[in-house]
Amino acid sequence: MIGIIYSDKYLLHAPPFYHSENPERLSAIINSINTNSDLKRRIQFLEPRSASQEEIRLVHTEKHFNYVKNSIQAGKHVLDSGDTYANKHSLDVALLAAGGVLTAVDVVMNEKFLRIFCAVRPPGHHAESNRVMGFCFFNNIAIGAQHAIEKHKLERVAIVDWDVHHGNGTQEIFYNSSEVLFISLHQHPLYPGTGMSSEIGIGEGKGFTMNFPLPPRTGGKIYLSIFNEKILQRLIDFNPQLLMISAGFDAHRDDPLSDMKLVENDYFQMTKLLNRLADEIGIPIVSVLEGGYNLTALGNSVCKHLEGFIHEPNQMTESSLCES
Numbered sequence: 001m002i003g004i005i006y007s008d009k010y011l012l013h014a015p016p017f018y019h020s021e022n023p024e025r026l027s028a029i030i031n032s033i034n035t036n037s038d039l040k041r042r043i044q045f046l047e048p049r050s051a052s053q054e055e056i057r058l059v060h061t062e063k064h065f066n067y068v069k070n071s072i073q074a075g076k077h078v079l080d081s082g083d084t085y086a087n088k089h090s091l092d093v094a095l096l097a098a099g100g101v102l103t104a105v106d107v108v109m110n111e112k113f114l115r116i117f118c119a120v121r122p123p124g125h126h127a128e129s130n131r132v133m134g135f136c137f138f139n140n141i142a143i144g145a146q147h148a149i150e151k152h153k154l155e156r157v158a159i160v161d162w163d164v165h166h167g168n169g170t171q172e173i174f175y176n177s178s179e180v181l182f183i184s185l186h187q188h189p190l191y192p193g194t195g196m197s198s199e200i201g202i203g204e205g206k207g208f209t210m211n212f213p214l215p216p217r218t219g220g221k222i223y224l225s226i227f228n229e230k231i232l233q234r235l236i237d238f239n240p241q242l243l244m245i246s247a248g249f250d251a252h253r254d255d256p257l258s259d260m261k262l263v264e265n266d267y268f269q270m271t272k273l274l275n276r277l278a279d280e281i282g283i284p285i286v287s288v289l290e291g292g293y294n295l296t297a298l299g300n301s302v303c304k305h306l307e308g309f310i311h312e313p314n315q316m317t318e319s320s321l322c323e324s
Helices: 008-012 024-034 062-073 090-109 140-150 168-174 220-238 264-281 295-310
Strands: 002-005 043-046 115-118 157-161 180-187 209-214 242-247 285-289
Touching: 002 090, 002 295, 008 024, 008 090, 024 295, 043 090, 062 090, 090 115, 090 140, 090 242, 090 285, 115 295, 140 157, 140 168, 140 242, 140 285, 157 168, 157 220, 168 180, 168 209, 180 220, 209 220, 220 264, 242 264, 264 285, 264 295, 285 295
Parallel strands: 002 043, 002 115, 115 285, 157 180, 157 242, 180 209, 242 285
Antiparallel strands: none
């Protein structure tokens, strides 16, 4: 059984003008799940709680929290250079998005579910410790990872980010930490312009950041080869106690914000690889929605992602890795 963190309240964060990050994204995901009868029997929806200010400050500064809160309460519609919008509901929804990941971490650490997908928005992986950017107010997955370390006393959390845009915020937050292994595959050049392979961490965190900048039009075969040849072994060496995924689906070939060539089956295959590894190590997985802006591709890709948690890892064959 897979847990799905979701609330209709996530739909209240709506743009005051046309914007690709909109409530229809979650509606497309939920509709796709509900029309997949086999998948629907294998999931259970879970209600999120809201994060507190103290929990947001696990990875963000007080100045950052106050800027977001005060800007939204003052009625500002844009909180950065132009792409992170807000309405009167946005603070509550952003706290619920971060809280949804906290809920998921608590549930898997209590062993009620081993796999949870957080269908939350606004997304989070671009939010730095003291900076709003890229549609993101608070870094949902980073808050969840730090919560796992502080509340559940974990020593090693791994985050794999396959969103087409580099997770600069997550990298910045954990760049000098050896407790979090951050791995990102992303298109380059593309927003936000970070994520070079030379960016490997500093201080105690040196060697705990791995970046795979990939050229436009990269397809699934390359992604899967990187997983098989580099990522899986690094994860084994790190031996995480919790695996988290920044699950953006905007590297899909139909996505309007990128120029990559992934298809639904690629997300299925990547998920199966991580699922098999987590089974072998005996750890849970918390997956967190990031990007994905073609509604049909997004809904279908999320369903394939969830199916990757269901299929037995030993069903994978060498030929299946090259289907894309």
